[in-house]
Amino acid sequence: MAQQIGLGVDSNPDCESVIRCLPGVSANTEQTQALIPDTGVPFAEASDLEDCNALIIGSPGYFGNMAAPLKYFLDQTSQYWLSGALIGKPAGVFTSTSSLHGGQESVLLSMMLPLLHHGMLITGIPYSESALNQTTTGATPYGPSHLAGQQGNPLNQGRNLSLPGAGETYRLPDQSTQPMTHPLQLVCLTSLIGLLFCQLSLFLSIQGSFSFYWALILSLPLLLPLKGMLVNRLYTYKWIGFLALFYFCVGISELVSNPALQLYAYLTTMLSIVLFIASIYYTRFLRLNS
Numbered sequence: 153m154a155q156q157i158g159l160g161v162d163s164n165p166d167c168e169s170v171i172r173c174l175p176g177v178s179a180n181t182e183q184t185q186a187l188i189p190d191t192g193v194p195f196a197e198a199s200d201l202e203d204c205n206a207l208i209i210g211s212p213g214y215f216g217n218m219a220a221p222l223k224y225f226l227d228q229t230s231q232y233w234l235s236g237a238l239i240g241k242p243a244g245v246f247t248s249t250s251s252l253h254g255g256q257e258s259v260l261l262s263m264m265l266p267l268l269h270h271g272m273l274i275t276g277i278p279y280s281e282s283a284l285n286q287t288t289t290g291a292t293p294y295g296p297s298h299l300a301g302q303q304g305n306p307l308n309q310g311r312n313l314s315l316p317g318a319g320e321t322y323r324l325p326d327q328s329t330q331p332m333t334h335p336l337q338l339v340c341l342t343s344l345i346g347l348l349f350c351q352l353s354l355f356l357s358i359q360g361s362f363s364f365y366w367a368l369i370l371s372l373p374l375l376l377p378l379k380g381m382l383v384n385r386l387y388t389y390k391w392i393g394f395l396a397l398f399y400f401c402v403g404i405s406e407l408v409s410n411p412a413l414q415l416y417a418y419l420t421t422m423l424s425i426v427l428f429i430a431s432i433y434y435t436r437f438l439r440l441n442s
């Protein structure tokens with residue numbers, strides 16, 4: 153099931169699934185299993201929870217509850233509960249049981265509880281997933297589920313709920329489809345492009361052979377943050393204020409020292425102030441919404 157859900161997550165170009173399994177628990181404190189499993193995906197570590205952007209956990213249904221290894225794993229995550237590291241991260245749950253009324257919903261609910269304590273945002277499968285109305289075995293609005301039967305039947309994707317479909321339900325907020333039209337972002341971009349044109353205009357304004365190099369030297373730093381700004385990277389907006397300060401100093405120094413470049417100096421100073429202020433407020437906005 154995890155592999156199938158991973159396929160659904162991966163179908164979103166902005167998401168990458170990382171699948172982990174858990175070792176069994178033992179009644180004594182000795183290490184009973186190798187640190188790395190012989191086959192399959194690596195064991196999960198508590199730090200994986202902090203590293204991931206979203207979490208989907210699954211467990212076979214054991215007496216209407218999650219299995220002990222998962223409970224044991226979750227019981228070791230109190231550091232993240234105390235630090236609040238998982239607050240606001242999207243999460244989902246899935247399960248597999250041997251009998252149809254073997255408690256699939258209660259298993260799913262049992263896994264939701266610790267995630268809610270961590271402040272995670274629980275998602276299920278909405279009824280827009282048409283397979284939810286047609287399935288005769290697994291799948292619930294609380295999350296994907298599989299009826300394995302007494303023989304542990306493998307997934308039959310064609311007949312019932314398409315599990316890649318269920319994985320797609322767990323799409324993370326898609327950054328690329330979010331409109332890139334926040335006014336502050338536009339202000340930042342416009343002022344940066346304005347600054348760029350100002351620097352390039354030096355090529356025409358300054359007499360002499362060095363004007364080309366001077367225009368180039370002052371233009372190049374402005375190209376560096378362009379990609380980060382376009383893809384809405386918080387890191388870029390965080391540091392762009394320093395770039396704005398630099399051009400503010402350039403503008404002021406030209407304003408007081410070079411009467412021939414008054415217009416250039418005035419525009420550079422104004423645009424750098426706008427970029428500085430807009431980037432501060434936009435960084436704040438991105439931080440609050442990340």
Ligand SMILES: Cc1cc2nc3c(=O)[nH]c(=O)nc-3n(C[C@H](O)[C@H](O)[C@H](O)COP(=O)(O)O)c2cc1C
Binds near residue numbers: 248253255300
């Ligand atoms: C201790 C234990 C308790 C179980 N309790 C239930 C149960 O209450 N209902 C049920 O349908 N299946 C129950 N099962 C069967 C498992 O849910 C079933 O084997 C599961 O689908 C295995 O998933 P897996 O093939 O992914 O390991 C139980 C199995 C064990 C070992």
